[in-house]
Amino acid sequence: MRRILVVGPSWVGDMVMAQSLFVTLKRSGPCEIDVLAPGWSLPILARMPEVRRGVAMPLGHGEFGLGKRWALGRELAAEGYDQAILLPNSLKSALVPFFARIPLRTGFRGEMRYGLLNDLRLLDETALPMTVQRFVALGRPADAAQPPAFPNPHLLADAANQATLHSRLGLADDRPGIAFMPGAEYGPAKQWPLPHYAALARELVGRGYQVWILGSAKDHPAAVEIAADTPMVHNLAGRTQLGDAVDLLALAEAAVTNDSGLMHVAAALDVPLVAIYGSSSPEHTPPLSGKVSIRSLGLECSPCFKRVCPLGHTRCLVDITPASVLQALETLGAGGARMAATAD
Structure with missing residues (x-):
């Protein structure tokens, strides 16, 4: 079974829309999905049945913290992930998957991430005008037709x-x-x-x-x-x-x-x-x-x-x-x- 680490976004609305990606990944074949995300988002992730677990990012929004990212990456290396999918376009968001030596690291080109990502996609904003479409596209093959169909998010209440x-x-x-x-x-x-x-x-x-x-x-x-x-x-x-x-x-x-x-x-x-x-x-x-x-x-x-x-x-x-x-x-x-x- 594939093991996937998704580096999640930093905003509530974007995290909700990311569930469309998680559902798409599950429909494409058996997989386990962990999400590296800000601590505040863990209650949202807990209400998404597609997510095995949320991993709290030990850094605040905008904080670089190279040493902490390296330590987290080395810790996550033991999980044996097959792929990382990065929803943010920032350089710092690409560091943990790189330090974790995840073999396939997927994301859109942005902030000089050459080398950190080895499945680097070009974002066509005309073909993918919606944020949710961009998220889902990263979970599909690079040559898949665009824009992708996507399921709506569906949270479960406690x-x-x-x-x-x-x-x-x-x-x-x-x-x-x-x-x-x-x-x-x-x-x-x-x-x-x-x-x-x-x-x-x-x-x-x-x-x-x-x-x-x-x-x-x-x-x-x-x-x-x-x-x-x-x-x-x-x-x-x-x-x-x-x-x-x-x-x-x-x-x-x-x-x-x-x-x-x-x-x-x-x-x-x-x-x-x-x-x-x-x-x-x-x-x-x-x-x-x-x-x-x-x-x-x-x-x-x-x-x-x-x-x-x-x-x-x-x-x-x-x-x-x-x-x-x-x-x-x-x-x-x-x-x-x-x-x-x-x-x-």
Whole structure:
């Protein structure tokens, strides 16, 4: 049986999309897949049945650490991997597989990796416009037809953790939950206005839902503004780990999100999803699910891919109204009035 080490990406959304590669590898023949990845991503990998184990990279993002990479490579040499597949294009990502003396080392050309990789591919961005296509292409022969067909990611939730979370976080038992992911790590040009989120939350609560605001501790102030003393709006930002967010999203009736890592998590759980795009584009990294409604206005100035609107108005997001997002939820079979609606 082939043993494969995948050097994983450094972002939540990309790690979710990497599952399409793992499924493709499994379908191509018996293999065991280990993933070398940042420690934060291990709970995501644990919810991918194709992955035998996640190996935590003992270095932070951007840290070179040649000595630590050499030591890790020599440790992994004992695993007897047949192939390494590198999803990042950086020089440093190629060092551990080289030090591990993995015989076949596959990746796209980038940052002078000649010699470190011996299955060096040229990336045709026109033929492979989507990130997931690029990942999957690396798991296929170099002469395979492009673009490759790919399976959608599909994460598995932890049922035991779901029950624990529901109790620990004080979530209501008699109202379905709709998750909000208002985080914008990249910048405000990707964040739907917080007053819009707040207005939508009030409307959903009035219709009998509870709202779960998910995100990291950095998103807590935004979540406070959205909740704004509205009953049944739970500010969970900073109160959950990444694995918890996966399990909560699997319980949600639907989700509303910016273009973010948690957007890809929700899609991989097949949760009905309204994805709001401003400065970015769904052409390259769309949520990979059949239950998605994308809200993007396609203005002449977008996508600009800027962190902050260069024109100062962010109309690409401001002009997407709460009413239009609510309508998108309804087309997905969520957001309608519930019999349980009360005047809480």
